[in-house]
Structures are given as structure tokens and as C-alpha cells.
Amino acid sequence: xxxxxxxxxxxxxxxxxxxxxxxxxxxxxxxxxxxxxxxxxxxxxxxxxxxxxxxxxxxxxxxxxxxxxxxxxxxxxxxxxxxxxxxxxxxxxxxxxxxxxxxxxxxxxxxxxxxxxxxxxxxxxxxx
Amino acid sequence: xxxxxxxxxxxxxxxxxxxxxxxxxxxxxxxxxxxxxxxxxxxxxxxxxxxxxxxxxxxxxxxxxxxxxxxxxxxxxxxxxxxxxxxxxxxxxxxxxxxxxxxxxxxxxxxxxxxxxxxxxxxxxxxx
DNA sequence: GAGCGTTATATCGGTCGTAATATAACCAGT
DNA sequence: ACTGGTTATATTACGACCGATATAACGCTC
Numbered sequence: 001x002x003x004x005x006x007x008x009x010x011x012x013x014x015x016x017x018x019x020x021x022x023x024x025x026x027x028x029x030x031x032x033x034x035x036x037x038x039x040x041x042x043x044x045x046x047x048x049x050x051x052x053x054x055x056x057x058x059x060x061x062x063x064x065x066x067x068x069x070x071x072x073x074x075x076x077x078x079x080x081x082x083x084x085x086x087x088x089x090x091x092x093x094x095x096x097x098x099x100x101x102x103x104x105x106x107x108x109x110x111x112x113x114x115x116x117x118x119x120x121x122x123x124x125x126x127x128x
Numbered sequence: 129x130x131x132x133x134x135x136x137x138x139x140x141x142x143x144x145x146x147x148x149x150x151x152x153x154x155x156x157x158x159x160x161x162x163x164x165x166x167x168x169x170x171x172x173x174x175x176x177x178x179x180x181x182x183x184x185x186x187x188x189x190x191x192x193x194x195x196x197x198x199x200x201x202x203x204x205x206x207x208x209x210x211x212x213x214x215x216x217x218x219x220x221x222x223x224x225x226x227x228x229x230x231x232x233x234x235x236x237x238x239x240x241x242x243x244x245x246x247x248x249x250x251x252x253x254x255x256x
Numbered sequence: 257g258a259g260c261g262t263t264a265t266a267t268c269g270g271t272c273g274t275a276a277t278a279t280a281a282c283c284a285g286t
Numbered sequence: 287a288c289t290g291g292t293t294a295t296a297t298t299a300c301g302a303c304c305g306a307t308a309t310a311a312c313g314c315t316c
Binding site: 068070071091092093094095096097098 | 273274275276281282283284285
């Protein structure tokens with residue numbers, strides 16, 4: 001008999017951002033900010049904010065990072081709702097169809113999170 | 129008209145372990161160990177190892193922490209496979225139906241991860 | 257060898273998040 | 287007015303993970 005090597009169980013997954021599946025053992029981790037237990041800012045959202053800042057629109061930012069527009073829009077919506085002041089200023093219609101720009105608060109959040117993340121990466125490296 | 133307040137979108141989630149949904153802003157995070165990009169040890173798995181050590185069986189450990197036996201078994205299987213040496217020693221049949229015990233390596237992994245986690249908690253507190 | 261509780265394994269169904277798709281609203285330019 | 291690309295929103299479909307369930311294998315005890 002051909003004994004089709006029983007496929008066992010599959011365990012893999014495909015995380016969304018910044019995965020460097022190195023060989024051997026590795027210490028990995030994630031950090032994020034919550035507001036009242038709800039996700040406020042994480043790495044993906046910060047990347048989105050940066051792209052919006054660079055490209056001027058949610059849809060372009062989403063496309064550029066392989067993210068669906070729907071999700072991108074939901075994320076922006078959530079961040080604006082959870083932040084003390086909106087991070088992204090949106091407008092539909094008009095020249096070019098519309099646009100989205102970062103507010104000062106948006107830029108600040110990017111800077112804060114990236115600084116935090118840098119310290120965290122350092123922590124992971126130290127602890128490895 | 130009664131205008132049934134459009135339910136909008138839902139965003140909530142229900143993480144598995146150690147969640148303390150505090151009000152206001154909070155820095156949260158998770159760390160885990162991977163082997164070749166696959167999850168090796170995380171908080172849930174360490175909890176499982178501890179329960180196995182205390183209760184002497186996978187099924188009792190699983191029940192005690194509201195985890196399905198299937199998952200508990202899969203986790204143990206994965207950990208044993210990914211570890212340099214098995215963390216859990218299993219045997220079926222016999223007195224009591226069978227049992228599972230931690231190896232020395234199992235105890236070491238628990239200690240290592242918990243120490244790491246403690247440092248991480250400290251990091252989160254400092255960075256908040 | 258019958259019983260028992262555990263390990264071991266397969267299968268089905270629900271749930272949840274995301275992808276894909278579709279469509280409307282918007283509005284400065286022309 | 288019409289155009290064009292974006293924001294805004296709903297709907298559907300799909301795939302992964304988990305819970306529940308079922309059943310076999312195991313081996314000590316009686």
C-alpha cells in the first residue's frame with residue numbers, strides 16, 4: 001500500500017506584520033496601546049498612519065501595504081474614536097476624489113509608538 | 129420612526145489568558161518563544177505545564193483551566209516536538225488510566241519563561 | 257478479563273476575522 | 287452637468303481556529 005503519509009495536524013499561521021521567521025529559537029513579542037481594553041495603537045496601525053502621511057489617502061496607504069481598504073478605514077475610525085483628539089483628518093470628494101492627512105496628534109502618536117517599540121526591540125534583544 | 133440605532137460595527141475580542149481590561153489608556157504586550165517561526169512557549173502553555181505538574185494529567189490540567197483536551201494535547205505535542213528534549217512525559221493506560229509528568233526540562237522552561245515574563249511586566253510598567 | 261480514566265486521534269460545526277465585492281455619497285475641477 | 291478617485295458603508299464568502307463530540311488504544315488493578 002502507498003501509505004499516504006498521514007497529514008497529522010497543521011499548526012502554522014500567517015501573522016500580519018513584521019515577521020522574521022528566523023531559524024532556531026527566538027524570543028518574540030508584541031506591544032500595543034489600549035483604551036478601555038480596546039486596541040488603540042499597534043505596529044500595523046502605526047504603519048498605516050505613516051503611509052497615510054506619505055501618500056495622502058487611506059486607500060493608497062492601504063493598497064501600498066497590502067491591506068484591504070475596509071480594514072484600513074476601520075482602523076482609522078477606531079483610532080480617531082479612541083484618541084483624545086483625531087489622528088487622521090479625512091475628507092471625501094473634491095480634487096482627486098478626497099484625501100486623508102495626519103493631524104499633529106497623529107504625528108505624535110507615531111513618534112511615541114516608534115520610540116516605545118525601539119525600547120521594546122532592545123528589551124527583546126537583551127533578553128534573548 | 130423608531131430609528132433602531134444602527135448597530136455600527138463591532139470591534140471587541142476576548143483574549144485567552146491574563147487580561148486585565150483596565151479603564152483608560154494602557155500599554156499591553158505579549159512575549160513568547162518560537163522555534164523556526166513556530167510558537168514554542170507562551171503564557172498559556174506555561175500555565176498548562178504548571179497545571180500538569182500539579183495535577184499529574186493533561187486532561188485534568190486542561191479542565192482546570194477551561195481548556196479543551198484536544199488543544200492541551202496539541203500544545204504538549206508541539207512543545208515536546210520543538211524542545212531540545214521533551215518537557216512532558218506521558219503514559220496512557222495503567223493505574224488511574226494514565227498520567228503526564230514534567231521532565232526536568234519542563235520545570236526549567238517554566239522557570240525561564242516566568243523570569244522572562246516578570247522582566248517584561250516590569251518593562252511594561254516602566255514604559256507606561 | 258472487565259473496568260476505569262487517561263492518552264491518542266478524527267470529524268463536524270460554530271464563530272470570528274478578513275478578503276472580496278458592490279454601491280452610494282462626496283465635491284473640486286473641467 | 288459630468289468626471290474621477292476617494293471616503294463611507296453594507297453584504298457576502300471564505301478560511302482558520304476552537305469547542306464539542308466520538309471512539310479507539312492503553313495498561314494497571316481488581
